[in-house]
Structures are given as C-alpha cells and as structure tokens.
Amino acid sequence: LCAVTSVCDDHMIGYRKFCFFKSWKVIRRTLDTATMLQARTSYTMSNQFHLQMFALLAIFQVPKDFEHWKQTQFDVIIKNDPLKSDKHVSAETDGNTENSSNLKNLTGKKLSVKERRLNARKEEQNAKDKFVKIQRIIKETIRMLGGYCHSTTSPSPEPELKNAETDVEMEKEEKEKNSEANHDHDHEDESANRDIVLRFLFESLRKSELCIGALSALAHLCKYKWNGNLLRLDQVIENVRKTNLKRYEACFKGVAEDIKRKFGWIGYKQTTQPAIDHSSDFNHLVYFVSAVSDILSALCIDQETDAKNESNKKNGMQRSFSFVRKFIYDANIFYVLLLVITSRSTAFSNEAKDKEVEDVKLIACFGIARFIKFDSEAQKQFNAWMPRIIDALKHLCQNHVDTSYQEMALSHVIYNACFQPVNQENIKVLRTQSVEHTLDQIHRQMQVTNNRR
Secondary structure, three states: OOHHHHHOOOOHHHHHHHHHOOOOOOOHHHHHHHHHHHHHHOOOOOHHHHHEEEEHHOOOOOEEEEEEEEHHHHHHHHHOOOOOOOOHHHHOOOOOOOOOOHHHHHHOOOOHHHHHHHHHHHHHHHHHHHHHHHHHHHHHHHHOOOOOOOOOOOOOOOOOOOOHHHHHHHHHHHHHHHHHHHOOOOOOOOOOOOOHHHHHHHHHHHHHHHHHHHHHHHHHHOHHHHHHHHHHHHHHHHHHHHHHHHHHHHHHHHHHHHHHHHOOOOOOOOOOOOOOHHHHHHHHHHHHHHHHEEEEEEHOOOOOHHHOOOOOOOOOOOOOOOOHHHHHHOOHHHHHHHHHHHHHHHHOOOOOHHHHHHHHHHHHHHHHHHHHHOOOOHHHHHHHOOOHHHHHHHHHHOOOOOOHHHHHHHHHHHHHHHHHOOOOOHHHHOOOOOOOEEEEEEEHHHOOOOOOO
16 A cells, blocks of 8 residues: 555556556455455454555545646656657657657757747647646546446446536546556446445544544545545445444544544633644644545535536435535534634644644635535524624734735635525624624725735
C-alpha cells in the first residue's frame, strides 16, 4: 500500500497505470479479505493498515489548475524528459509518438520564428489534451473506488446525474476504455462487495484515533456529486443503521469521542469559548474542518435540480442524503462547525497564526452555508445560534484589522439560513438583533477594503 501510494501520489503516469490495470479490484479484494479474516479469526486490522489505506484513497484529486499541473507534472515528466527522442520511451510515457516538433531540432537546422510558434502551439494543445485525459482518468478511478461498476447483476439502480457535460465525458471514457483495454479479458462481475471501500471507511469511524483519516478519505471520494459516491455512502449508512444499530451508534460515538478528546468542546455551553491549548490540536481541527466542509458542500440541495427533479423521484433516486445528514447531527459535527465560526481568534492556540485561523473559519462558513441551503432541519437548529452568530459578526466589525473575508462569510451563512428559502422564524430572530447598522457598516467596508472579491 505504501509503495502504490508513493508511485501514484500526484503523478500522471501513476494515475493512468492505476486506472488502466483496474487496481480498484485489488483494493476491494484486499479489504474484503481483511474483513473476512477479522470476522472469522482472532486477527484484527491494525491502525497502520487503516492509515495507509486512508492515504491511498485520498491521493486521487482531480487537478483544476492547468498551469500548475503543466509546470509540476507535464513539463517535468514529458516535455523535459531527456529520453524523449526514444520512440519506445515516448510511447510508454506520452501515449503516442508525437515528436515531430523535436525531430527538427535533432537535425541541427535552425527553426524559423513561424515554425517555433507552430511547435509551441502544438505542445500547448498536446498538454491541454493530456490534462483533460488525466482528469477523466482520475474521475473514473474515484467513481470505481466508490463502488460504481460497468457490469452488474444487482437490481438496484446506479446513481446518475443528468448533466450534458457528464454524459459527454462518459461517452469519451467508454470509447477510450474500449480502445485501450483490449488486452484485458477479465469479465468477472464487479458488483460483488462493490461498497466495501465506503463501508470500510464508515466503520473505521468507530475508533476515535482513526476518525480524521477516515473523514479525509471520505471527503476525497464523496465531495463531488457527479460520481454518485455520496449517494452510495448514504445507502451504506442506511444499510448499517438497519442491520446493525449498535455498529452505527459506535461510529458516531467514535467521532464524538474524537472531538471531545482533541478539543474538549462537547459539554460546553454555547456562551463558553472553547480552549485549544496545543498546536497539534489546532492542526487536528484544520483537517477535521476541511474534510467535513467538503462533505457538507456536496450535501447542498439545489432547489432547481434536486428538490424539483421529478424524474429522480420516480426512479427512487432523490438526492436528499437523509442518512448522511442524520449522521452529521448525531455525531455533533454540525455543532462543532457552528462553534468554530462563532468563536473568537483568542479561543484558538496562541501558536496559530491569524491567517490560519481565518482560513479555518472561512472553510467552515463555506460548508455550513452550503449545508443549510434549502434544509429546514439545519435552519431550525441554526435558529438557536442566531444571537451568537450576530454577536460574532458585530465583534468582527469592531476589529481594527481587516476582517472583511470573515464578515462576508458570516453574512452569507445568515443569508442562506434566512432566505434560502425564506424562513420566517429565523428572520424574526434576526430582526430582534438590530443587525441593520452592522450590515450597513459591512457594506461600507467593502467599498474601501483592499481584498478583491
């Protein structure tokens, strides 16, 4: 596991080989075998095995910045390869033998300005094609690790999102797979234990020392709606809750225990500021907030595409993710994020810099704002926190330091809680807080701040 993680981590060729050889089958078999041994013998999976599996599942990240990817991967691995002139090496790494732009350099002839520009455009287009291709490969790998399979005998429908861009990408992936995977004659049914990865990650939450690693891996696999992993995770939680309630309770109790052990927040009143004494605890908080916010942002309900999508309702594929949301409430995750965005900077570790504290709060605000959008239950719980939110907002306005980012983030949270959709109860509480002057002051600060939006 460590070797595979080292080879594939942020490496375009490693990603491609992992997908080309369908290595997710090996991951499924490994977890299936380990689970069977743990159930039938006295052997148990060690924490080192869990952590290394978490690391492997978390390395698959879809690159978004083309320039950064080109500078760190394409230019280093492909363009500046000293053996690029070798056709065999080029075919292995680049996937083709498009080296006509470099053959002229080997002849010793001096290229004209027009030829150099033409070669530069060809190289740029080649890099963009490789960038799009590696994105499709990573997306495919994430979907397969989450439990998607091309051949299945299961009667349950596969989660699919009706999106024109997704359909086009799927067609390209199918064509590419048919053209490249002719050597693979393994036609085994992939539907068996296809949820083993998500089930392994969810059940790992029973151990408090493994919560951060499991949440981070879940966030990497489920933070995109288009791959259907979040819906499959919701189905896994539903199955565990119906078949083994004690195991489900152990999972959310493990998360709550980790929060209490690291932060000491559970049991405090809302008016009590949390105290983080060590920088290690603050780093733990950073990983926790980042992972949870990714999951919460994927749980966002969009009124147009989700709440009113009759076709998904008829097919039994509503994307409300009710069991994931229920788990977030049971494990006090929503409570912790609300406590983070309403706590003052002095409540955190003295060693933590103000910029790092601000970044954590912004990430938490983004996740909460997406989570409570069109969610009546979350907005109902937010109602009790409204006075504390307004107090934190007023404190930021009185600070001599430019806190415009945090002010805008909190304002966005309040907007989604009160007006997405219109919630009369929250608006009633908002009117009692005399927030008009504060909002006007924030608007004036936006006109003179150096921060660009």
